[in-house]
Amino acid sequence: MPSLSPARPARKRPGRYHHGDLRQSLLHAAVRTIDRQGVEALTLRAVGAALGVSRTALYRHFADKDTLLAAVAAEGFRTLHAALVGAWNEAGRGLAGLRAQGHAYVTFGTTHPSHYRVMFGGYVTRAEKGSDLDVAGQAAFMALLDALVDLQQHGLFRRDDPMMQARYVWGTVHGITMLLMAGKMGPEPPSADALAEYTVDRLIGALRRV
């Protein structure tokens, strides 16, 4: 599982010419900046400066700012995917597995709000089909879809179109997570856990075999 709050990436030693693994360092530096100051505040100049590298060095590794953000989003989806698969298996699959996925999803969002906003905030405008980002996003979605199919096959969930079920569940946890992060859950918002608990309860009620 890729780390989302990496240790400080190495600065270039002033004398040396090559940085080393600049691409990976650029990614980490961008993530750090976003985590601390938000997506809007991210400037390529600051990223370069944090690594002791010129502001144009980045263009050797990313076509532009959008591509850098796409890489951040892809990393986020990979981490989310790992969290969902882990939750499902560690909870022993079944209804408990889906509950665990629901909690894992909300927790991922609230503990990595900046990553989450890059993933879903529309900052990445060109998500080409087959791209790293596209593949990572699909994989995360599949972790949920697989769980729902499993529940259907065990006769626990209603047997309608699994894709439609997955869209519904994903939309629900996504919306809850977004509103919670945006502070739009009212003046005295419930905790992330309480909200996730209520959400999972209702979701299961909505999809249970009748």
Added chain:
Amino acid sequence: MPSLSPARPARKRPGRYHHGDLRQSLLHAAVRTIDRQGVEALTLRAVGAALGVSRTALYRHFADKDTLLAAVAAEGFRTLHAALVGAWNEAGRGLAGLRAQGHAYVTFGTTHPSHYRVMFGGYVTRAEKGSDLDVAGQAAFMALLDALVDLQQHGLFRRDDPMMQARYVWGTVHGITMLLMAGKMGPEPPSADALAEYTVDRLIGALRRV
């Protein structure tokens, strides 16, 4: 119901000194630009130019760009509020009323994607309590909350915390709307109406009195 796609706002007559209702015109010009080119592409310079006015004239009416966007978001919430109240009443309240609200919500988002993104995309960073934006957002939320309380009182919905129910329902339709708008509903996404229909069906199933 305030219009979200206003007619072209009047340009200043070159000779004249005063523009007239500049504040309203600025707002309309901003909305037009956002609808056509997205939030990222909105520049104060372009807004001024569209009205035949200097780019700093805006600062007489809005403290800064953030305040302008907050006004756009507030206008969006007022329109959404009107749509939700209208849907509820025109459908004759009850379960049909809630179904209509669900459709109205998704329709509002998909037909005004740019507005929707300003409202929920985190572009407005300072939503002060008691501000125009805050009040408009609360009012829209109340339209949903009122509907749920009504359904509870008629014995149709389970009698748990109405606020929690409202958060859940809002989160669900919000998430569905966002993912649909962002093109994250898969390679062959269902129509907005089909998605809204499925969503409303499941929501009612989740909240029905047992």
Added chain:
DNA sequence: ACCTGAACACCGTTCAAGT
């Protein structure tokens, strides 16, 4: 291959000055 520094075409915002 990889990095640099100057340059270009943009931004939001401030401010003294005009009417």
Added chain:
DNA sequence: ACCTGAACACCGTTCAAGT
């Protein structure tokens, strides 16, 4: 009260040049 024009401190991106 309302608007202007120049100026300031920023951006992302390009490109010829260096190692």
